[in-house]
Amino acid sequence: MTVRSNYYFCWKPSNQLKILFLTHRVPFPQNGGYPIVVCNTIRGLVNLGHEVSLVALNAKKYHHENNDDDNDLLSKINYRAYDININVSVFEVAANLFSKTSFNIDKYYDADFERLLVRELKITQYDIIQFEGLFVSLYLSAIRKNSKAKLIYRLHNIESQIWHRLSQQKSDPFKKSYLKMHAKRIKNYELQQLNNFDAIAVFTEQDKSTLMEYGTKIPIEILPVGINLDHYQPDFEKTEFPSLFFLGSLDWLPNREGIEWFLENFKQDLIDGELRVRFYVAGNDIPERFDDYDVMGKIFIQGEVDDALEFVNSKAIMIVPLLSSGGMRVKIVEGMAMQKCIISTSLGAEGINYKNSENILIANNVDEFYEAIKLCIADEDYCKRVGLNARKLIEEQHDVNKVTEKLVAFYQTLV
Structure with missing residues (x-):
């Protein structure tokens, strides 16, 4: 030892x-x-x-x-x-x-x-x-x-x-x-x-x-x-819009299960469907089999990033497709602090005093995720408004x- x-x-x-x-x-x-x-x-x-x-x-x-x-x-x-x-x-x-x-x-x-x-x-x-x-x-x-x-x-x-x-x-x-x-x-x-x-x-x-x-x-x-709010300072000039992203450690089973569910259901829509937006996946311990989801110019399996907050700042819309979890997701709190527009299951957002469609978007199935993504990628001002409300919530309670x-x-x- x-x-x-x-x-x-x-x-x-x-x-x-x-x-x-x-x-x-x-x-x-x-x-x-x-x-x-x-x-x-x-x-x-x-x-x-x-x-x-x-x-x-x-x-x-x-x-x-x-x-x-x-x-x-x-x-x-x-x-x-x-x-x-x-x-x-x-x-x-x-x-x-x-x-x-x-x-x-x-x-x-x-x-x-x-x-x-x-x-x-x-x-x-x-x-x-x-x-x-x-x-x-x-x-x-x-x-x-x-x-x-x-x-x-x-x-x-x-x-x-x-x-x-x-x-x-x-x-x-x-x-x-x-x-x-x-x-x-x-x-x-x-x-x-x-x-x-x-x-x-x-x-x-x-x-x-x-x-x-x-x-x-x-x-x-x-x-x-x-969280220490001084560490979370968004810079929208460095944010790619529209863009979707997921950030989380995939050695935690609920994260891995959730992102696999999302990729299986939305891969085709992201490649050649109406969801014309790039999707970035980053985090620790991403299994090698996830490389099969990587599609040039469409879906990017990036693995571990050097600076998580820099990565979050560079993308616009955060995806949290948790299907089995509990407690409070720190990544959502951090995403809100960075004024991100977040689409999450109600389970993923559990414990946060959110208001749906005001400071976060709640989606609990494929159709709801699809509609939420479609809405967000088409309206940058709406995304920024949701993100600003999210930051206010974190300042008040976190x-x-x-x-x-x-x-x-x-x-x-x-x-």
Whole structure:
């Protein structure tokens, strides 16, 4: 196991908190919803004078050149990354069919990491320990035994809900049954863990309602995704109109499923139909088979881009065809901040206080997507008006400074 660390020490005023974040992946670079949310939260807490530590499981053994934004944040926190192996063999997958748990969760447990974590907790007394997602909850029991901190679970997604919705999209009986099995096992695990925390933070009212239905007894606080609005400065002189784009990590199954659905249904319309517009697909971990969708001058499968916001700025209309998901899509919040005209499923836009046709367009099937695209590519002024209204919404409800202040107030009620 490789351990990499960065230490930053500061004097702690009596009214400030010592907070530890646990993540199942390294949140650098900030190129997806999970790392953006984690880093924005940490940055907001640091700006308010709190002492923050971050311990990240590094499953991909990813080593990257930190940009200035990453380096600035790392210089202000205590940071450690632990390399772990989450690869699962074919034999282990087969053996898991007869297990009561899901390997999708179990693979994040590492005994060596747990021992190092316990050692850290005996040295340092934290006020708050925040679990960023379900996968690091595997260490909840050990942490509870070795720390007096209040333990907060930030729910990024209801994982069992995602797997259940994925199963509903499948027509193949074996795939449907397999996904349902994992959904049931993950839900059982979620139900076992939820009330073992001291409190839960969620992004949406829908997720809070689901947790209440699950029988959650501990406090649940709704805190929307917060972003640093200073980073989102659109420049329409560099925007290609009309143009469609999708940006998202395709190692996340709902993203991959959604964009495949869109390409299968609209490829021909984009190539030689009435939708005379270029379509760009960008993001991490795009499978090689997606190259088959690439059509010169029509559909561009670009893969990972060097600067996500520069890419977003260069395109006009954002497509979010999510069919199975939960939580709040950070990419929509970012797109709105960049004044993009966005066409999304209602599931994709879940948790955002949008008004259909005013600050976003909602489309839930092929015909609705077709009509929305046709409308947008024909009227640039309409797209700009939708984008401007979207930016106003984000300024009112998703400013990271306002969201972080609410988070700290929530911490204080617990401590």
